Amino acid sequence: MTEQEKLDQLLEGLSDKYQKLNAKQQQFAVKEIERVRSQMNDILADYADSEGIIKRTRLNALLRELESIEKAVRTNSMDALESIIKESSEALTVGIGTSIAAAGIAFDKVNANVFRYVVNRFGEDGLVLSDRVWQLAGDQREQISKVLRSGIIRGESVNTLIAAVRQVFANETWKIKRLVVTEGNTAYRVASAYSAQQSEVVKAMQVHRGKADRPDHRCTQLELADSYGMGRGIYPATASEIYMMHPNCTGYLTYVLDERWL
Numbered sequence: 001m002t003e004q005e006k007l008d009q010l011l012e013g014l015s016d017k018y019q020k021l022n023a024k025q026q027q028f029a030v031k032e033i034e035r036v037r038s039q040m041n042d043i044l045a046d047y048a049d050s051e052g053i054i055k056r057t058r059l060n061a062l063l064r065e066l067e068s069i070e071k072a073v074r075t076n077s078m079d080a081l082e083s084i085i086k087e088s089s090e091a092l093t094v095g096i097g098t099s100i101a102a103a104g105i106a107f108d109k110v111n112a113n114v115f116r117y118v119v120n121r122f123g124e125d126g127l128v129l130s131d132r133v134w135q136l137a138g139d140q141r142e143q144i145s146k147v148l149r150s151g152i153i154r155g156e157s158v159n160t161l162i163a164a165v166r167q168v169f170a171n172e173t174w175k176i177k178r179l180v181v182t183e184g185n186t187a188y189r190v191a192s193a194y195s196a197q198q199s200e201v202v203k204a205m206q207v208h209r210g211k212a213d214r215p216d217h218r219c220t221q222l223e224l225a226d227s228y229g230m231g232r233g234i235y236p237a238t239a240s241e242i243y244m245m246h247p248n249c250t251g252y253l254t255y256v257l258d259e260r261w262l
């Protein structure tokens, strides 16, 4: 097997392994938000009378408590995402640490720069990560307010209210999962590109479309395009269009070795 083939095999295997890690990261982030839901259940129980009903007169006080719930969703989500970004970057840097590509790479610097890039990156929506998390927490609070207000006015039991709040959290789960897929995979790809920029033996990067395998996805188009005259799907490691190809993208990058190492 040539050095190029060995490196291809390593990076493909690492990418598969990373997708399994990302699935765990999604579960982790969902669980961190679930912890806030149990806080919410305690608050509802506190507001209920002995018949398990929350009086209308207590509605406004209860809705004010949602301030702390929103804040907890924000903090827990942001903490989870920050640790996921670091873990994703390290999955790549540790994975290539003993390969031929590692020559010349200061991995600590790569990981620190990846974190900075992903956290400060502006998406197509013009927002950075913390803005997106604020949006998510705010939307969720609004939904919770709505179900509590209408439930309490109708005189529903606290158990019914708890079930309605659980449904709000369940409906929002896909949003946090999408954030973890997008930001985790971006961190992983940026770690790959930043490492390649420093490597003494890597000449370029090759794009591989994500698991969705859709012709209309940007990753598939980038895999087929020859934008730099270097061959189809081949890009300089500085080409930032391959770092985040589209939201929810699982596309990945492999390395093209300099001729001297073939």
Ligand SMILES: [Zn+2]
Residues within 6 Å of the ligand: 209, 210, 211, 212, 217, 218, 219, 220, 245, 246, 248, 249, 250, 251
């Ligand atoms: Zn994709």
